[in-house]
Amino acid sequence: MLNYRSEFKDHEETKINSESFINLFGSSSQIFKTGKEIFLKIIQYFNKDSVEYRNLIIINPNLNENIIAIQLYYISILRGLIIGLLKISNKSLDEKNYDSIVNINEKSESSKEIIYRDLISEIDLVKPFLEKCYKQNKDWNMSYFNILFHFVNNKAFLKEILINDLFQQFYLDLFPGSLRKKLAEVYTPIWLARHIVDQSSWGTLLSERILDPSCGSGTFIKEFITKIREKHEETTNTEKIFDFIIESIFGFDINPIAVFTSKLNYLLHILDIIPENKSFNIPVFLKDVFKAEPSIELKFDHILGNPPWINWENLTEYNKDFLADIWNQYINSNYTGMNSMLGHTKQDISGLFFIRVAEKYLNNNGKISLIMNKSLINGKANSSFREYLLHGMEKENLSKNVSIIQIEDLGAFQPFKNVITSTIILHGQQGVDKKENFPYVKWKVKSNLNLSSVETLSINNFELESITADYIKIGPDSNIIIPNSKLNIKLINRSSEKSEKYFAKEGANTEGLNAAYWIKEIKETNGNLIKFSNYNHRQNKKIYLKHEIPIETDLVFPLIRSGNISKWLYTLDTFIIFTAKYFLEEIREEKYFKKKYPNTLKYFANIKKDLINRKSYIAKSKNLPYYIMYGNSDMISDYKVCWKRMGKKIESVVIGKEDNLLIGKKSPIPQETVVYINTGSNFEEAHYLCSVINSELFNHAVSDIKIPGTKSFGTPDILNYINIPEFKEKNKNHIDLANNSKLAHKIKLSGKNTNKIEEKNNDLVKKIFS
Structure with missing residues (x-):
């Protein structure tokens, strides 16, 4: 027999708990490494065209064999836990008798034993693979079975499972974060699930039903069961509580492994109150809420959970078409609109999920609370979702749709491990009047809080600001949801009219060929000519050349890249050959260009093929x-x-003309990832704007409109929403802001701290918006 017992003995001096379970069975353990190799060989034994193999990959045909092997290992360990529980219940099952462990089909009258066997039968799709493992790898199986029996025999360990979601921890340890992200598997911290459950009024009536429509490992289900048991812990009639739980707490998931895990979690949380000789089924079902009609004729009073955040770009074309058809049931839209809504900014499908489950499964007056991406309330691509929430659907054959009753904004806090996003909890209710104004709760992490482990937090670690939010119209057919905090109420434009004074624009765009236009080194030759080297850019290695053909200096400008910019300071290290079509008349006509810039045209002619193949140029x-x-x-x-x-x-930062010995005095050109406001020759106005834009008040407002950390956070359209007062030379506050900006630029250039001057600016900006 393989010597895994010695590995177990290393942990016997410590407690049998979740940590030692992960150590013994997790991704760093020898049991896992051996098990993965065993299942890889078994997978390769089955022909990829076989029924067994096709059943195995039915969830996701793109999974590679390594991931499938880990899935099989995960199931085998959880199945071993169930067998251990069965052994405790059925004393005739001998831990030393291998056949009695792997063959568990004996009849039984015990409710617990029946449900154990039923639960194991849930994973029939992997049965051929497990059976081959049992036949060919007796030593490995017996070793880990024996260790598992020690865990399930330990009451303290079983009690710990009730408190901590062991199966979630185990899954997160085994499967790489990149895969979970692609599969939209973002697991909810227990304390956050508990907060959402506590926010609901569920449990006050013993006739209400709840649903987690994407239950995963069963975190929300576990919290529901815990809540109802705590509420009725003094009740002696445990059968009544058991009946209520089984008849009221439901879960769906599209992934058979998730359903299996959630059922096991469910079972462990009712294990001690299962009545003898009572037949029942654990109400967790394999279901795709987008495709299947309800197999149970039930509506629910509360729907809570964390839906899949699947990027539109990760869907197959079939699923894109399918989901677009569903979307058209709720909004006057079309495939192009749906594709734009989700594809333009790589958004997820959670908005459609919210609408779908509310319409299919929510009772009239029922409530829904889902963890969502903040882009659903302020992202450009999700305007159709907000239009639905505000005005409803226009199809008569569907029920009255859901309305927002509250939003919780988690702000800069990141609740999910290894996933960076802006998160909200969206609360809705079916069958209530729609309102353009509703409660909005902003979360802020309390100071001096250690965020190294989000799993150990609680709602008490946050300051909660209760305000309201509005739908704000930003175009003929578009709106966003903006909170009415004290700081932004004056600053954010609450009309559909754009600012007439200040406009922002994106910088110069080479349309995918930076290497052709960006240059790093310039050297003087004769007259108005320079030699140069291309900027070493990964896009086109073949253009990384030192060009012997000199070019004219007229079209060479300093380049401001995003990496050159910080608050109050910029640096220069690159140049650009600036051939914008709206720059000079000679550029738009090749015959004039050739006459005025013959050397520059020769350079471009050498790489003409690359230039004409740019997709945006073709379009x-x-x-x-x-x-x-x-x-x-x-x-x-x-x-x-x-x-x-x-x-x-x-x-x-304010950018002015820069003097260069080789190309003269020129204003640096911003690249496309840099946004700018042109103030012409007005130096004072530029510094006034710089102080306003760098203020806390301005940034606070932008964070309410946009999603920090995303590619669209600082786009030019932020000035469509924010009213910056026009600069007035006779306004003392405006002049003070301009002077403070000039001073801040000098201080930053010297390497000193600008905090004091920024504090003064923050006060001045509040005054000009008051």
Whole structure:
């Protein structure tokens, strides 16, 4: 027999608990490493065209054999736990008798034994693989069975499972984060699930039903059962409580492994109150809520959970078409609209999931609370979802739809391990009047809190600000939801009219070929010519050349990249050959370009094939010369206020003309990931705007409108929502802000701290918006 007992003995001096379970059976253990190799060999034994193999990959045909082997290992360990429980119940099952362990089909009158056997039968799709494992690897199986028996015989361990979600921890340990992200498996911390369960009024009536429509390992189900048992812990009639739980707490999931795990979690939480000789089924079902009609004729009073956050881009074309058809049931839309809604910003399908489960499964006046991506309430791509929530659907054959009754905004806090996102809890109710204003709760992590482990937190670790939020119209057919915090109520434009004074724009775009336009080194030759080396960019290695053909300096400008920008400071290390179509008349006509810039045209002619193959050039600029790039004359203005399009904060800097011995005095050109406001020759106005944009008040407002950390956080359209007062030379506050910005630039350049001057600016900005 393999010597896993020695590995177990190493842990025997410590307690038998969740930690030692993960140590013994998790991804670093010898049991796992051996088990994975065993299942890899078994998988390879079955032909990929066989029924057994096709059944195994039915969840996701794209899974590789390594992942399938881990899934089989995971199931085998959980099955071993159930066999251990069966052994405790059935004393005739001998832990030393291998056949009595792997063959568990004996008849029994005991309710517990029947449910154990039924639960094991749930995983018939992997039965051929497990049976082959049992036949060929007796030593390995007996070793881990014997260790598992020690765990299930330990009452303290079984009690710990009731408190902590062991199966979630085990799954997270075994499966790589990249895979879970692709499969939209974002597991909810127990304390967050508990908070959402506590927020619901469920449990006050013994006739209400609840549903977790994407139950995963059963975290929400576990919390529901715990809540009802705690509420009625003094009740001596445990059969009544058991009946209520079984008849009221339901779960769905599309993944058979999740259903199996959730059922086991469910079982462990009712194990001690199962009546003798009572037949029942654990109400967790394998179901795709998008496809299947309800197999149980039930509606629910409460729906809670954490739906799949699957990116639209990760769906098959079949599923895209299928989901688009579903979306059309709820909104006057079309495939193009749906594709735009979800594909434009790589959004997930959780918004459609919210609508679908509410319409199919929620009772009239029933409530739904789901953990969602914040982009659903303020992302451009999700305007159709908000339109549904605000105005409802226009199809007469469907029931009255759900309305928002509250939003909880988790702010900058990241509740999910290894997943960066902006998270909300969206609370809705079926059959109530729609309102354009509703409660909004902002979460803020209390100071000095250690966030190294989000699993150990509680709602008490947060400050909760209760305010309201509005639907704000931002176009003829579009709206966003914005909270009415004290800080942003004056700042955010609550009309559909855009600012008439200040407009932001994106920088110059080479349309996918930076290596052709960006240059790193320039050297003087004769007259108005320079030699240069291309910027070493990963996009096109073949263009990494030192060009012997000199080019004219007229079109060479300093380049401001996003990496060059910080608050109050910028650096320069790159140049760009600026051939924007709206820059100079000579650029738009090749014959004039050749006459004025013959050397530059020779350079572009050498890489003409690369330039004309740019997708955006083919789509938009076919009637223009092949060397054209996106840009305009604003980009060469004397003064610009610039900031990064991507980031967690808007941090701006004033950029003016720079003198260079080889190309002369020129204004740096911002790249496309830099956003800028052109103030022309007005130096004071540029610094006034820079102070406003760098203020806490401005950043607070942008964070309410946009999602920090995303690619669209600092896009030009933020000025569509924020009313920056027009600069007035006679306004003392405006002048003070401009002077403070000039001083902050000097202080930052010297390497010193700008905190004091920023505090003064924050007070001044509040005054100009008051």
